[in-house]
Amino acid sequence: MMRKKWNFTIWTCIILILCLTGCRIKSEEPVSEQHQSSEETDETPEYPLTIRVGYSTGQDDPRGVALDDFKKEVETATDGRILIEIHPSGELGSDSELLAGMIDGSVDMTVSSAGNYALYATKLGVSALPFLFDDFESAWKFIDSPQIQALGSDLEVYNMHVLAYFDNGFRCVTTSEKIGPIETVEDMAGLNIRTPENQIVMETMAQLQAKPHSYPFAELKAALADGSFDAQENPIPVIYNNKLYEVQKYLSVTNHSYDAMPLTIRQDIWVKLSTEDQEIIASAAEKAETENRNLVSQQTEDYVKELEAVGMVINYPDLKPFREATAGVLDMFQAVYGEELIGFVTNYQ
Numbered sequence: 192m193m194r195k196k197w198n199f200t201i202w203t204c205i206i207l208i209l210c211l212t213g214c215r216i217k218s219e220e221p222v223s224e225q226h227q228s229s230e231e232t233d234e235t236p237e238y239p240l241t242i243r244v245g246y247s248t249g250q251d252d253p254r255g256v257a258l259d260d261f262k263k264e265v266e267t268a269t270d271g272r273i274l275i276e277i278h279p280s281g282e283l284g285s286d287s288e289l290l291a292g293m294i295d296g297s298v299d300m301t302v303s304s305a306g307n308y309a310l311y312a313t314k315l316g317v318s319a320l321p322f323l324f325d326d327f328e329s330a331w332k333f334i335d336s337p338q339i340q341a342l343g344s345d346l347e348v349y350n351m352h353v354l355a356y357f358d359n360g361f362r363c364v365t366t367s368e369k370i371g372p373i374e375t376v377e378d379m380a381g382l383n384i385r386t387p388e389n390q391i392v393m394e395t396m397a398q399l400q401a402k403p404h405s406y407p408f409a410e411l412k413a414a415l416a417d418g419s420f421d422a423q424e425n426p427i428p429v430i431y432n433n434k435l436y437e438v439q440k441y442l443s444v445t446n447h448s449y450d451a452m453p454l455t456i457r458q459d460i461w462v463k464l465s466t467e468d469q470e471i472i473a474s475a476a477e478k479a480e481t482e483n484r485n486l487v488s489q490q491t492e493d494y495v496k497e498l499e500a501v502g503m504v505i506n507y508p509d510l511k512p513f514r515e516a517t518a519g520v521l522d523m524f525q526a527v528y529g530e531e532l533i534g535f536v537t538n539y540q
């Protein structure tokens with residue numbers, strides 16, 4: 192009990208420092224106006240404009256498929272005035288490097304977990320809180336609500352403009368043959384598990400008494416193969432599309448965290464686009480979001496039998512003890528999220 196209390200204190204301090212630092216940066220940086228376009232800024236890009244998009248998974252992932260169609264849509268609608276250059280599999284860096292690249296200008300667009308963006312705009316991690324949703328429909332209704340959509344503007348001071356909210360699915364735990372399946376919350380104790388660099392997911396694992404370590408996704412399969420980690424946690428589509436079943440024997444369907452994925456473009460590119468080009472990109476992003484969400488929800492259903500067919504052993508643990516063990520994560524973020532957002536989340540549940 193003492194460990195949990197000490198843990199709570201450490202995390203609360205870390206989160207508060209992150210938030211205060213974020214506020215200080217915000218007060219020093221001018222916030223670009225979201226609705227501005229080149230007609231208002233008198234700045235137009237040089238055409239053809241190439242936009243470099245980076246993400247961490249392979250191209251077969253639903254984010255890759257949707258972005259391929261986004262590319263076709265934008266290049267056709269702008270008659271090649273805007274070209275979309277796609278870089279999958281961490282070619283432009285890990286998730287945290289991609290977000291840093293949006294700030295320093297080495298990356299122009301990216302899609303990553305909301306909890307990864309929370310390294311900058313802390314409140315964006317709220318949708319990743321443990322066991323917040325029981326299904327995709329309730330998760331999408333939450334993400335598409337005005338309260339959550341408004342949080343996107345917190346990213347503008349970090350040079351990111353949110354175009355859409357893709358979906359990664361519900362995160363589940365996989366383990367190696369040596370470890371065996373996760374059947375009870377006690378099985379999580381001491382588990383050497385890889386997570387994204389995402390404070391909500393890491394704290395959820397810590398509350399389950401596991402030992403979370405953040406590590407780049409593009410290098411994860413090799414790290415699982417050489418035994419650096421005994422476990423990882425990701426949604427079913429990610430496990431299948433990135434062939435993690437080749438290095439993990441067990442899939443325990445915990446659905447412990449819903450993984451929304453904001454699709455963002457550099458703010459300093461966005462404001463230089465004409466209103467017409469902004470509308471083309473916004474419309475293509477909306478279509479890609481719909482395609483991506485449908486793919487993820489369909490694959491979550493279809494890929495269970497595909498994963499069994501390639502040798503994974505799948506179990507469905509009783510989640511009540513997992514929910515109880517992680518209920519304190521919301522409390523840890525009370526101070527950072529503030530009364531209004533906490534009220535929205537608790538009334539939503």
Ligand code: EAX
Nearest residue numbers: 247248304387408425429
């Ligand atoms: O989907 O790093 C992770 O585990 C993330 O889920 C990543 O975006 C792959």
